[in-house]
Amino acid sequence: MGEVDPAFIQAVEHRPKLSINEGQNIPLIDLSILNSPNYKDSNEISRLVKEIGDACKNWGFFQVINHGVSLEISQKLEDVSRKFYALSHDEKLKVKRDEVNPLGYYDTEHTKNVRDWKEVFDFTVKNPTLIPASHQPDDDKLRKLVNQWPEFLPDMRQVCEDYADEMVKLAYKLLELISWSLGLEGDRLNGFFEEHTSFIRLNHYQPCPVPDLALGVGRHKDAGALTILAQDDVGGLEVKRKTDGEWVRVKPTPNAYIINVGDIIQVWSNDKYESVEHRVVVNSEKERFSIPFFLNPSHYTWVEPLQELINQHNPAKYKAYNWGKFFATRKLSNFKKLEVENIQIFHFKI
């Protein structure tokens, strides 16, 4: 076994337990009713909305099946992701992301200042995507993020764009269900996403010689509104169960997507729904692929508890923060090991 760079080694208290907790799995929700034309008026929809609301409240994580995403398109994306990671390192480095362009290939990401055992490829759904030029609060300049694509996989761009369209459709369905579950109009949240800054990441976790010491992705919460994750059949995603703080392994379900509440829904709902910590455990034998879609609002969105959900007895728990600046600040630490804890929503707690 070769030497492993100490940058990968987790502090003792954050190392994974490799004996799998095969206990309770996260809720599994069937969305098939959304495919019928008059679903809004049916009785079953209220049952589904309650199921979604309970899952958001009690777990912050759930899986969906019969979600309407084209199997052909998702399989093509899995396929192209495998082909991309099979390219030589030099070829992948030609679409490398850096501080100037944060999109593309990257293999030295840090989560909470410890290096992740993974390589990633990021692309935004809107091309170009506008974000603030810097994290500095008084800098109003914007910049355009433009996707980069590898020369040797000419169909990768189209496959990625088709998949992104599917994800946006599913995301709007989920936003409608979540809005209803909070007692809001179905389209209450749509206005925040007019120039959304959503992106998709192709994750590749190689076999790791020290799976007891390192993590594929260190413990974290997703900063956006919600995440729709596809994982292969290897497994490794763990969720911190709300009831007892135990790490629970999410068992792969064929053709299901894993949905998790992000920090923004936590703030909008004034803590009714909480984003939940999760991490990825790696293993010494099998590589693993996963594909998260991060639904993020327009950069100019001020994120704060929704007026309808606060009152005298339940006052706002957060002050408003600017999503674009939050995102830009968060991105800083992906490139270097910082001495301080990354920006988090609790910094805006009242």
Ligand SMILES: O=C(O)CCC(=O)C(=O)O
């Ligand atoms: O690979 C996974 O299962 C999850 C990855 C993840 O949590 C992330 O990229 O934010």
Ligand SMILES: [Fe+2]
């Ligand atoms: Fe995540």
